[in-house]
Amino acid sequence: MELRHLQHFVAVAEDQHFTRAAERLMVSQSGLSASIRALERELQTPLFVRTTRRVTLTEAGRALLGEAERILAQVRSAHEAVAAVQGVLRGTLALGTEQCIAGVNVAGLLAAFRRRHPDVEIRLRQAGSGALAEEVDAGRLDLAFAVRTQDGTDQLRCVPLADEPMTVLCHPTHRLAVAGAAVTPEELGGEVFVDFHPDWGPRRATDAVFTAAGVRRTVSLEVNDVHSLLDLVDENLGVAVVPHHFQYKRGTLTALPLKGIGDAVYETVALLPPPQATSPAARALMSVLEA
Template identity: 35%
Template sequence: MELRHLEYFVAVAEEANFTRAAKRVHISQPGISAQIRQLESELGAELFDRSSRVATLTTAGEAALPHARATLAAAAAVRDAVDDVNQLVRGRLAVGMVTACTVTPLFDALAACRGAHPGIVFDLVEDNSDRLVDRVRAGTLDLALVGVAERPPAELSSLTVVSERLVAAVPSGHPLTASPAVPLSELCNQPLICLPAGTGVRTVLDRNCAAQAVTASVAMQASAPDAVADLARRGLGVAVLSESMAASYPDLASIPIADAALEAVLALVWKPAPSPALREFLDHARRAFMP
């Protein structure tokens, strides 16, 4: 029995799917299936029920899973201890970021950390903020840059990068530009162009609306701020973005939302007790985001 067999077993158990698990551990689907079969042969029992598309643990699999996780954790601890003595840092970090959100300091931190520690390999994953936070909680991501409403989840460690209010972004000459600010109730009567549910900016908008018992008239949504801005530029509605997002589009006028008190927060989040590799990356991230 080899450690990689246990790693593949845990991946399939957590993903409940051989194909997703294969992508996670960077081998082919037939390859991971063959390795699991070899492990089952050595143990003398089937670990998964393969009768459906979902890979469900058998009774033997349920019994083996906590021991497999403990063995992998012990092996990682041995390597970390030796690396600390040798002043080496190695490992693979899965880093999440909001879809279509190019954040230069994050890329600077990745480059600086990899330059200082070539033994660290990074896997970059894009998704919406809600799913990224769930994956950090589940341990399938080591760290994620996410947008949240008001403050990061309390059970996760975090580094707040920016906290800012929402604005309405419209072309010059739009009726909303006649006032220095727009009340949320008036804004919600406009056709709005928003990021999708599950993103930080959309969550902030929805919670501000709920606090004032108003309903936003969402006419269109797009997963990238560039698309939201372009739709507004064409007169299809009023874009709702954070202040820093809207500042990227100088041809659109940014109008403060007068009574939307809840702010959008961009933050790095991770589980407590980070690995040595993650600790090193966090050092570079702090320097990149807060020079």
């Protein structure tokens, strides 16, 4: 099995299109098709279902994709490790992060990293903590800044970044703001909630708090970015339970402590593979962060 066959396979799987994948790889479409056919012959099974509009993975193709990505990531790490021994850090840093993550200024960190290692290409992906953990585990990301989660992180290292309490945000005319007191999950049970997609860290932390309290809540307004959440609360369309530092992003809102939740906190971490699988670029970024 040749590495280029795996590289071609992953590209087609990502683009779901032979022409686009060929253009990205800068190879001919006929050459790319021949490479995929060679791989299918070797494995004795089709890897793609081909239509006139796109290609999709077969069950065998889905099984191969994760392994192919891990193999290519290991090969990339090997090249980068040799370069690092020679005193030059090259290659790619693939970083994932949640929005407005506590404990790290991602833009400032990447700027400092680029000044130290200008030959490293930086790739940044923003997603929810669950997806980020899966991508680090699969080798598609070198590391990620995320919220600590029990799902999919058994094999990953969690380096603590920050922890903070959860806070209730509401409109100044809302009954909770008028009362001006700390609130419990039970007192929020009948409210209309604004919250993030279930994969985002703040949503996971809030869901865990309400589940532990035995309080059922309904998220009526679901968003994928912080500013949309703040806009909806600012229009008095609902309340939100968010990490403490979110309150400083919109001074017009009222922030109230959330009490009666025990030791529950919003904890952010850096997710990394085991030490032997951590890329030189990831180690270098952590060195900048810890400096």
